[in-house]
Amino acid sequence: MRGRADKPDVATRRIRMPDATQAIFVDRSGRRGRRLRWTAYALLLLVVLLLALLWLSQVAVVG
Amino acid sequence: MGTWREGQKIGDTQHIAMPEPRTSRFSGRRWIIAGVGTLVLANLLAIGAYANSRFAPDNEGAPGRQDAVPAAVREGGPLVDTRDGRVTSQQVPDRTIVLTFDDGPDPLWTPQVLDVLHKHGVPATFFVLGSQTSRHPEFVERMVREGHEVGVHTFTHPDLAGLSGWRQRLEISQTRSAIAYAAGVTTPLVRLPYSSGVDSLDDTHWSVVRGAGDQGLVSVFDDTDSRDWARPGVDQIVRSSTPEDGRGAVVLLHDAGGERSQTVAALDRFIPLMRQRGYRFTTVEGAFGDRAPGLAAGKAGRADQIRGGLLVWAVKVADGTNRLLWFLLLLVGVLTLARTLVLFGFALRHARRRRARTWSWGPEVNEPVTVIVPAYNERRTIAAAVRTLATGNHPGIEVLVVDDESDDGTAEEVEALGLPNVRVVRVPGGGKASALNAGVALARHDLLVMVDADTVVTPDAIHKLVQPFADPAVGAVAGNVKVGNRRKIIGRWQHIEYVIGFNLDRRLYDTLHCMPTIPGALGAFRRQAVREAGGLSRATLAEDTDLTMAIHRAGWRVVYEESAVARTEAPSTLGQLWRQRYRWSYGTMQAMWRHRRAVVEHGASGRFGRRGLPFIALFSVVLPLLAPVLDILAVYGLFFLDRVEALIAWLVVMVIQVVTAVLAFRLDREPLRPLWALPFQQLVYRQVMYLVLVHAAATALTGGLLKWQHLRRSGEVAAEAT
Numbered sequence: 001m002r003g004r005a006d007k008p009d010v011a012t013r014r015i016r017m018p019d020a021t022q023a024i025f026v027d028r029s030g031r032r033g034r035r036l037r038w039t040a041y042a043l044l045l046l047v048v049l050l051l052a053l054l055w056l057s058q059v060a061v062v063g
Numbered sequence: 064m065g066t067w068r069e070g071q072k073i074g075d076t077q078h079i080a081m082p083e084p085r086t087s088r089f090s091g092r093r094w095i096i097a098g099v100g101t102l103v104l105a106n107l108l109a110i111g112a113y114a115n116s117r118f119a120p121d122n123e124g125a126p127g128r129q130d131a132v133p134a135a136v137r138e139g140g141p142l143v144d145t146r147d148g149r150v151t152s153q154q155v156p157d158r159t160i161v162l163t164f165d166d167g168p169d170p171l172w173t174p175q176v177l178d179v180l181h182k183h184g185v186p187a188t189f190f191v192l193g194s195q196t197s198r199h200p201e202f203v204e205r206m207v208r209e210g211h212e213v214g215v216h217t218f219t220h221p222d223l224a225g226l227s228g229w230r231q232r233l234e235i236s237q238t239r240s241a242i243a244y245a246a247g248v249t250t251p252l253v254r255l256p257y258s259s260g261v262d263s264l265d266d267t268h269w270s271v272v273r274g275a276g277d278q279g280l281v282s283v284f285d286d287t288d289s290r291d292w293a294r295p296g297v298d299q300i301v302r303s304s305t306p307e308d309g310r311g312a313v314v315l316l317h318d319a320g321g322e323r324s325q326t327v328a329a330l331d332r333f334i335p336l337m338r339q340r341g342y343r344f345t346t347v348e349g350a351f352g353d354r355a356p357g358l359a360a361g362k363a364g365r366a367d368q369i370r371g372g373l374l375v376w377a378v379k380v381a382d383g384t385n386r387l388l389w390f391l392l393l394l395v396g397v398l399t400l401a402r403t404l405v406l407f408g409f410a411l412r413h414a415r416r417r418r419a420r421t422w423s424w425g426p427e428v429n430e431p432v433t434v435i436v437p438a439y440n441e442r443r444t445i446a447a448a449v450r451t452l453a454t455g456n457h458p459g460i461e462v463l464v465v466d467d468e469s470d471d472g473t474a475e476e477v478e479a480l481g482l483p484n485v486r487v488v489r490v491p492g493g494g495k496a497s498a499l500n501a502g503v504a505l506a507r508h509d510l511l512v513m514v515d516a517d518t519v520v521t522p523d524a525i526h527k528l529v530q531p532f533a534d535p536a537v538g539a540v541a542g543n544v545k546v547g548n549r550r551k552i553i554g555r556w557q558h559i560e561y562v563i564g565f566n567l568d569r570r571l572y573d574t575l576h577c578m579p580t581i582p583g584a585l586g587a588f589r590r591q592a593v594r595e596a597g598g599l600s601r602a603t604l605a606e607d608t609d610l611t612m613a614i615h616r617a618g619w620r621v622v623y624e625e626s627a628v629a630r631t632e633a634p635s636t637l638g639q640l641w642r643q644r645y646r647w648s649y650g651t652m653q654a655m656w657r658h659r660r661a662v663v664e665h666g667a668s669g670r671f672g673r674r675g676l677p678f679i680a681l682f683s684v685v686l687p688l689l690a691p692v693l694d695i696l697a698v699y700g701l702f703f704l705d706r707v708e709a710l711i712a713w714l715v716v717m718v719i720q721v722v723t724a725v726l727a728f729r730l731d732r733e734p735l736r737p738l739w740a741l742p743f744q745q746l747v748y749r750q751v752m753y754l755v756l757v758h759a760a761a762t763a764l765t766g767g768l769l770k771w772q773h774l775r776r777s778g779e780v781a782a783e784a785t
Contacts, residue, residue: 023653025652025762057370058370061370
């Protein structure tokens with residue numbers, strides 16, 4: 001026979017207070033930073049690639 | 064500012080709950096990104112400068128030696144074909160006109176020229192510039208679509224004879240690519256910049272013609288020069304364009320490079336006039352095609368179109384960047400000037416009012432004061448700071464040192480002083496805000512003064528600082544903080560910055576009722592105001608700015624008392640300064656964000672939100688963030704523009720700053736001697752300051768953690784006080 005546990009006592013559960021000291025701008029998960037960083041990497045890489053292509057295409061014709 | 068959490072401990076509660084942040088792999092890459100970003104910007108500026116080369120559209124100077132130019136060419140026609148090693152010259156058939164337009168396309172004049180040609184049903188040949196084609200490819204496409212011919216007039220209109228071989232080839236190949244992208248055609252025609260008739264072709268230009276031939280291009284000169292660039296009047300242009308005695312001619316006109324209304328009007332008259340005389344109009348290919356094969360435009364290859372596309376978009380983006388930078392420079396200039404003028408007006412008025420004999424805050428305030436000194440590992444400086452505070456001439460000073468679990472004997476150092484009006488309380492480590500809150504709770508009096516443990520005050524500072532409380536509406540008072548350690552250049556720079564940036568600004572903010580910060584180094588508060596503001600919050604890293612804004616929002620006045628002077632120990636190395644300012648900038652942004660709702664609120668909070676916050680955001684975040692534009696364009700000017708002009712512009716900015724500095728120093732009754740360091744400050748200090756701000760803004764955006772930094776004290780200010 002399986003035992004049956006009492007239901008948890010909801011009335012005495014700890015109240016979750018809003019954190020008044022929650023640091024502003026800080027993203028604890030780091031997700032925002034990662035997204036921004038990778039977007040910046042991708043954009044920079046694209047621009048650098050395009051610039052490299054531009055210069056190479058110029059050099060190829062002149063050289 | 065206070066100093067908290069060093070080594071293993073970090074500042075605020077939210078940090079304590081976090082695992083010790085690891086040194087991010089990103090911190091090394093940050094510099095790589097900054098480097099690559101700078102490289103991209105430098106590239107765009109260089110491309111922009113190249114595509115914006117200035118030129119004069121006329122031919123100046125007499126030709127040089129002509130020995131190498133074959134007589135058949137010199138005395139021949141305007142079409143010179145040197146392809147495949149041959150040298151042939153062709154004349155335009157009689158009663159035939161080939162209209163040629165140089166220097167375009169131009170967004171204003173080229174469509175007008177095309178309209179006139181369309182109206183008369185006449186084809187023409189346009190020798191376009193690559194740079195202009197990149198900016199306005201749609202007009203080149205229209206030229207080809209409407210049956211006109213397009214030729215190369217180089218990319219930037221240089222005198223090719225003065226350039227090396229590779230630059231000559233580049234000028235031509237780039238223009239061909241741009242045409243290929245714009246209209247999908249290749250052209251075998253070129254007109255060399257500054258060329259006119261073949262009779263003026265000299266040896267150096269002949270070698271350019273030969274070089275163009277090696278690239279498969281046929282050079283087109285002219286028979287009649289309209290000289291429309293000189294704007295001699297419509298009649299004169301028509302006269303100059305008209306060939307003699309029914310002979311044929313390649314006519315030189317311009318559809319860009321200046322105001323061309325006369326050219327458009329002259330064209331509208333010239334075409335019917337010549338038709339009346341029995342002339343026909345055609346293109347270069349139409350006039351010479353039967354004798355010189357291969358003059359017709361071909362279909363451009365995919366590779367050439369891609370190459371042209373890259374070039375066209377590079378020029379467009381570079382032009383856009385250039386325009387944006389100049390716009391930002393204008394914005395920075397206008398804002399700086401407005402700020403300087405407002406600062407002058409308000410600061411002078413403020414100083415005059417305060418210095419007037421009749422000025423008074425009200426009856427003298429002699430109520431007792433509790434001076435709260437939060438301290439964490441401040442053994443080197445605390446004794447001097449506490450002694451000056453405790454022996455001040457205000458009646459009833461209580462000094463309350465709140466020791467935040469120092470482990471260097473800070474509390475014992477204070478107790479050893481044996482001063483009767485000094486209390487030390489030890490609180491569990493929780494950061495500066497917590498220590499100050501504890502101080503506020505434990506203070507015996509209702510007037511509170513908060514002083515950093517590294518700050519030394521003048522004997523009358525506390526008394527003067529609390530005088531504004533004679534006005535019951537005043538909730539907080541900012542003191543006049545000066546840099547105490549000025550021996551090193553970095554201290555001197557900060558001294559200048561404190562006097563100009565903080566003290567002059569405070570007079571302005573005081574007048575406008577939007578003081579953003581009561582400095583942590585010296586500030587006075589009514590206990591009630593601090594309570595109504597909710598005490599000191601640990602949510603931001605600039606708890607002083609945060610508290611000040613909250614006090615404003617609670618409806619209290621925040622004022623500046625310039626006669627209450629304190630000397631504080633400023634960072635003595637660039638690294639320390641960087642960290643301190645990083646925290647200040649970040650904290651100020653946090654505080655502004657925290658109080659952003661004030662903008663839409665009613666009453667005192669709304670007044671501060673709508674009047675003070677935008678002002679603070681504009682002048683403490685936006686303007687400093689845009690400041691790099693000044694330096695970028697100064698460097699750009701040195702390389703690509705008139706150096707003298709760039710230098711003069713930079714000097715004008717410098718003079719504005721010197722004048723502001725002199726005013727600020729005079730108002731603060733400071734000797735002017737340290738101002739010799741001001742020019743050097745512009746070369747290192749200013750750049751460091753905005754880099755810090757960019758760094759802090761980036762951290763705010765990415766949501767990264769920023770921990771408290773402990774400033775290593777030299778004890779220089781404290782030593783001088785004892």
